[in-house]
Amino acid sequence: MPQQRIYLKGLWLMSLVLHVTHGGIADTGAESQINMQQPTVEQIQQKNFEILQEALPLGWKAFCEAPVDESVMLLHSGINPCDASIHVMTINNQSIQLPIKAISEIADFDIDPKRKTLLYVNAYYTADTYFSVQAHLKLLQTTRRDLNIVVVDFARDVLQLYYTVRHHVAVQGHFVAKILNVLVQKGIAPADVTLAGHSVGANIAALAANIYASQASHAPNKRMGQLVAIDPALMCQPSDIYVQANVSTRVIVIHGEANVFGVRERLGTIDIYPNGIGFFSRRKLQPGCETKICSHMYSFVLFMEALIEGVMIPAVKCESWSHFRKRQCDFGDALAIGLKYPASAQGVYFCLTQPNPPFTFMEHGIKYQRGLATAAKANSI
Structure with missing residues (x-):
């Protein structure tokens, strides 16, 4: 599961680097392909939910250290x-x-x-x-x-x-x-x-x-x-x-x-x-x-x-x-x-x-x- 989180962040960084390399104007075809690969906020949140569901039965240590993306979690209602x-x-x-x-x-x-x-x-x-x-x-x-x-x-x-x-x-x-x-x-x-x-x-x-x-x-x-x-x-x-x-x-x-x-x-x-x-x-x-x-x-x-x-x-x-x-x-x-x-x-x-x-x-x-x-x-x- 830590590898999953690194993979998701890696995709986001890849898209950023390509965008900067082209002076802010990325090739339409390449940008379309990257957008298809980049997970949405909803997909990341769903992965957060699945990670926590798997971690909870293992105890508080595993649950507290679960590799979730808190920045995405904060975008959703119910957290406050x-x-x-x-x-x-x-x-x-x-x-x-x-x-x-x-x-x-x-x-x-x-x-x-x-x-x-x-x-x-x-x-x-x-x-x-x-x-x-x-x-x-x-x-x-x-x-x-x-x-x-x-x-x-x-x-x-x-x-x-x-x-x-x-x-x-x-x-x-x-x-x-x-x-x-x-x-x-x-x-x-x-x-x-x-x-x-x-x-x-x-x-x-x-x-x-x-x-x-x-x-x-x-x-x-x-x-x-x-x-x-x-x-x-x-x-x-x-x-x-x-x-x-x-x-x-x-x-x-x-x-x-x-x-x-x-x-x-x-x-x-x-x-x-x-x-x-x-x-x-x-x-x-x-x-x-x-x-x-x-x-x-x-x-x-x-x-x-x-x-x-x-x-x-x-x-x-x-x-x-x-x-x-x-x-x-x-x-x-x-x-x-x-x-x-x-x-x-x-x-x-x-x-x-x-x-x-x-x-x-x-x-x-x-x-x-x-x-x-x-x-x-x-x-x-």
Whole structure:
């Protein structure tokens, strides 16, 4: 693919040299032949799209270093962070899409200060498959009417995702912080707000929580209630990993892949490692997954199942994966993936889940048994 980019640029330089050689008046036949060979902007952009599609499954390093022509990408709509969208609900249960510049209009929709609030930041593109982020989020909004749910969508395609991780994280963090300000002005208590995001969105949500807290330093209870960071992305550079235990009152990290996409290290007040992936280096893929990108998405689907279906996915505190396997855990210190966590919960938690929905083993998922893993494999056939 690097050779492809060099080839395209070589054609452009060849045409320029020939044009200058003829004093600005090139031979009509030669010029016609060159124009036939020179790729159009649309063709280069299509090649950009294909390069990024091929690079993404290889992880953030390959994606960030993909040999795309950014000068051509900038000519197309959708690249600017102002092209992002906000999704809010009306009183008659309709999801409305607003431009990101309409932040102040959020207060005009169905936001009730008596409810808990979920602000979900999406900055991870997926194709229209079972793992479709947008489809899950729309279902979440229409299902959980007991919550104020606002979804911010920064990456509807792979080109937007590229610019998000390379250039726009800081800008998007400020956008989300402004949304938090609007919600608080509407009467929402910061303690009742959960910020959540998967992958790149987790880092943007964490940055927004930190920005809001720094700007509201004069106010009491300035920090958001909690952040749920779902397999936070490694990003293009370590400085863009904003998920830290102090960005909100409570930070829950649900790990998923922890190799080329997600962060392996503990980042939160609570770190949940489903199936030990990420904590135990020899375990590479989540149940039912054959690729790392599938494992990266797996924790998102667990979170959605818990919120949309109301399925309990319990995890138990344990010192290590080895202790979990030997059942040497504090079974009195357990929690369930979702939005509600015990105030005293802190540390590392493990559970077992299945390869197919419903993913939960219920209470058996916090008691490691080799038989459970065998049964899960049999169920996936």
